[in-house]
Amino acid sequence: MSNLEETLVRLFERYRILFWYDADGVLAERYKDVKLPGVEKIEVDGTPFRVKCRVLHEEPMQQFLLYFRHARPEPAQDWLLDIYLAHYEFRTDKISIFIQETPGLTEEYRAVVNDHSEFFNSQERRQAISKRLVPDDTPEKVRFKLLAVVFGSEEISLEAYLLAYFKLLAAGQEAGVEKELERYSLREPFWGLVNQRYGYMSKAPSIYGFLLELFGHHFPLEALGSLTAEADVLLPRWKNDLRYRESFRTLSERVAGDLDVEARLNSADLDTLLADDLFSLTEQRILAELVQRLVAGQIPPERVTRVVKERSNRFFYPDYQSFYEALSYAAQLLETVAAPLPAWSNPAAALEWYTSTGYLPDRYYRHFIHSLRAAHQNNVLAPLAQRVEKVYLNDWVLPVAQRWQLQLDAAPGTWAVPTGRRQRDFFAYYAQPLLNERRKVFVVISDALRFECGTELYQRLQGHQRYQTELNHLVTGLPSYTQLGMAALLPHQQLRLESPDAVWADGRSTQGMANRIKILQASLGEKATALSAEDFMQLPSSTTGRELSRNHDVVYIYHNQIDKVGDDLKSEDKVFEAARQEIEYLLSIVDRIRNINGTHIFITADHGFLYQQSEVEESEFSGSQLEGEIWKESRRYVLGQPLKGGSALMSWTAEQLGLEGETQVLIPRGVNRLRRQGAGSRYVHGGASLQEVVVPLVKVRVVREQTTSQVSVDVLRMSNNRITTGRLPVSFIQQEPVTDKILARTIRARLLAGPGEEVISDEVTRVFDSADANVRTREFQHTFTISPDAAKRYRNQEVKLRLDEPVPNTDKWKQYQEFSYTLLISFTSDFDSF
Structure with a gap:
């Protein structure tokens, strides 16, 4: 079937009668060759009244193709005018063919097709735009959808077009789109929309120029851009969209250099730095600042822990996760070690303390060292590593060992462990x-x-x-x-x-x-x-x-x-x-x-x-001279019979340890090591320290039944549930503290509107994992910024605050809770700064 026949078939799907006027009969042969099953072809040659009788009265259900070897007559001279007005004229000029060969287009859109005729000069593009058309599209909506084809976007929105443009820019492939915008006469309409929505004004607009304005608009240190409040929604969406995140990363690095961000960050205070989520350099600056303050004792450790938790939701956090985790574990270790050691009345009390909370610094230290190594022993963390090593060994391991040694010395020659715990x-x-x-x-x-x-x-x-x-x-x-x-x-x-x-x-x-x-x-x-x-x-x-x-x-x-x-x-x-x-x-x-x-x-x-982690100092080796028949010697114990080792070693017989035989055991006091050629000294066991025994x-x-649950997360809402400004503050409440049986929950929140559930705000992701008994400390607040354009489109309509949670072991989300609001932003709010 020829393209001409395919076009006619599509038109007959909508119309019973088609008129084909062919001035001078130049397409007569094409007409004769046309074969249309179920369609009656009539060449009208001067008997219009006979044709009218046939198509209206004799065969009212039959489809007809009426062909004329002349141009369309003036209305006053047209005997078939009433039929013509009720049906459709098949035209053979370029614009008409474009319209006729694009399902979904009618004469209503002729001006759009004419203005962008080069776009329609491709069957592939005509098919692409046809898939995006709906019956109630206005001419401007059709023009807007042409941009979707250019950018390859399934979503019909300016945000989606810009995100696709950013992705092409990051890949160095933007030139092709720019040529198409120019070639299809869409460049001015596109940048006009960007100007209207985002306030971007330039004599020579470009995607990178707009990008600089966009980053500058969000930069917390100083105003580097002057866009509208719509930009408050665009950039967060860009960062959160998995399809475009890598383009944000690439372009962020480029923008940082062109805006001289590093120089600006160097003079910023910590609170200002914490407001930024645009640049990898910001995370580096925050880390350096936190390390310096924590080492110098100029910031409470608990605040470092809070900062790390807040940064965990930021874009560049995964790049610096090991650094932040090292900071968090260091802060927790320093905070825990700062508390005074309890007084133990007996070994059982010491064991109870160690197994309840006393083990925590050992755990924090292990995680700190692991994070430090994962960060490749970075120089930024070097001062903190020295501080942690000193505090852990000198202020924790050694004092705990000395105090535990006092318990052992109080009952020499006995290894008194409660029955059932041995x-x-x-x-x-x-x-x-x-x-x-x-x-x-x-x-x-x-x-x-x-x-x-x-x-x-x-x-x-x-x-x-x-x-x-x-x-x-x-x-x-x-x-x-x-x-x-x-x-x-x-x-x-x-x-x-x-x-x-x-x-x-x-x-x-x-x-x-x-x-x-x-x-x-x-x-x-x-x-x-x-x-x-x-x-x-x-x-x-x-x-x-x-x-x-x-x-x-x-x-x-x-x-x-x-x-x-x-x-x-x-x-x-x-x-x-x-x-x-x-x-x-x-x-x-x-x-x-x-x-x-x-x-x-x-x-x-x-x-x-x-x-x-550090090398063992000379003072930590026991200087005792061993005497007797040595069966086995390690850094932390000696087996033999009989043995002598001096006051630096504890001596035990097999009977004292509840064992059979004549073996004698020597163990260094505290955490000291024995000198032993060729053996490692940083990892040891065999002694009597709490960490070893x-x-x-x-x-x-x-079990078959579910044994755990997750914390409940709720929202404190206004009594009238109305949104009257472009910003919606929301308080999220973690209903119960995390326990052994009640686990943390991750929530993503954003505002949606319309039957297609369009995202109309920024989004926030939060892990609710507080174990604090005070409900106020389990509260998290976030102010959502609503797209002004969406606020106009959905004014006086219901919008939803959607809370989603991740589907385990996937990158998908499922609905957790939903809250309805009425969007009542008045026209005066159009002038708000949001």
């Missing part, structure tokens, strides 16, 4: 009761998972709606090292230390997986087994994995990540990265156990550890 009590007090109830038990033992790491694992598990979790602690035996800790967690009656470095349980060696399986089966029968975590994770869940769960009552799973990295001199500085990876790995182990129908899980460790015991029960 690591050796684990099986009898925790696992066996479940077995007595015919429950299946999985025991996951992570080498060197110290208590503070376990608390993080526990909190992560709480976020899972199908896990019910409890956190307890165990205290290892001495020395706090792998062989003894692993043995203590097995079912046994007696443990024995023997030369050179062997631990026996009830007369059986505990070294190696095979021996541990023998001990388990000696106590529990064939329905007990053990395997490495690597082997366990390789089991297909639906087959051998479920067989493992079905055929065994007790399964021990061992993993060695933290200790393996820390014990190696070449990798000990990466031990905190190993701890982070281990937490993730343990979460995956728990998920796998759930997948093979396991329901009761214990996660614990053989021992903890001490670690410092207190290990987590996380109990997980897989």
Whole structure:
């Protein structure tokens, strides 16, 4: 079918009769060749009355193509004028063909097609504009939609066109669009709209010139632009739209250089800096300022934490997340360490304190060092790193160790741990009761998972709606090292230390997986087994994995990540990265156990550890001369028989430690290390410090019902729910504090209007995660800026404040809550500065 025939077919879809006037008959042959199924062709040759009778009376339902070999006659001489006026004339001039070949266009739009005829001189563009037309389009609306085709925008809005233009500019591809705007006579209409909406005035308007005005309009340090309030909505939308975020990043860097932003930021105060969210340089300046003040003690640590939380919603935060996290953890550590240490009446009180809040500085320090390393030890953080290292070691680790040492010295020769908290009590007090109830038990033992790491694992598990979790602690035996800790967690009656470095349980060696399986089966029968975590994770869940769960009552799973990295001199500085990876790995182990129908899980460790990022000073090494038969010597303990080490070391017999045999144990006081050639000294364990001997015991029960919920977020609204100005202040209230069972919630909020739910304001994203009991401190306020143009279009209509929350594991959002307002911005508000 020819293009001519396709055009006629489309016209006959709307009209029953078409008139075709062909002056001088130049298209007679084309007319003769036309084949239109269901259409009667009539060449009118001087019998108009006969034609009228036929088309109106004889065949009133038939479609006709009436062809004339002359121009259209004057109305007074036209016998078919009434039929002509009721139907349609098929024209063959260029503009008419454009109209006729573009579904959705009629003669009403002739002026638009004529003004932009070059645009319509392409079938592809005609098809593109046709898809965007609707029956009630005005000529100006059609002209506006031509821009959508030029910019390749599915959305019909000036904002969308500008965002597409920005994206092309960032990619260096704007020249093509600029040529098309000029070629299709759309350049002046486009910049006229930009001027009307945003107040951008220039004798030679350009997209980059407008961009400079846009950034300058938002720059908080000084007025560098003079756009209208519409710009208050455009730029936030640009940053929040995933399709265009990278173009904002690229152009922001370019604009920063051209506006000499760095020089302006250098003279800005902190509060002014915090108002900016335009440039990467701003984040660098804020970070440098916060580090300087925190190191100098010129800013309260809690304010640093608040600032970091506020910046977490800013555009460039992900680029500097490690820096901000380092700042936050440093501030929390400094704030916690500044509080005086409590007085302990006995070792049990010390353990209670450490497992409730005393572990926090260890955790903050670990996260600080990890963030510092992720920031590649950046020079900006160097002063803060020195400050944190000094405070953590001198004001925390050392004083806590000294005070704990006083408790140990008060009862020399005894390792008094409450029954039920001893690591050796684990099986009898925790696992066996479940077995007595015919429950299946999985025991996951992570080498060197110290208590503070376990608390993080526990909190992560709480976020899972199908896990019910409890956190307890165990205290290892001495020395706090792998062989003894692993043995203590097995079912046994007696443990024995023997030369050179062997631990026996009830007369059986505990070294190696095979021996541990023998001990388990000696106590529990064939329905007990053990395997490495690597082997366990390789089991297909639906087959051998479920067989493992079905055929065994007790399964021990061992993993060695933290200790393996820390014990190696070449990798000990990466031990905190190993701890982070281990937490993730343990979460995956728990998920796998759930997948093979396991329901009761214990996660614990053989021992903890001490670690410092800086090199150990000479004063921290014990100068004692060892005497006796030494079986094993480490940085933090010595095994042998008999042994002497002087006053710098504590001495223990096997009997004093609740062990069988004649072994003697020496342990340095406090956190001192023993000199040992070739061994690492920053990561150590085996001693009696709280960090070494207190290990987590996380109990997980897989349940069918939901065990956790998220905080509720509500909005405090005006009594009349009316919006009368271009700014809408909203107070968001987190209804309850975050707890073990009530988790944080992330909310995105913005204003929408119209049946298409057009975004008419800026948007804000906030994580509601406050644990404060005071409801006023859980309040968050944001003032939305409403697009003035949208305010005019939707005046006296209902608009919605939409609260969305993320769909887990996707980049999508779903509705959380919605609040209705009536938009009643009066005409006088058109003159407001918004």
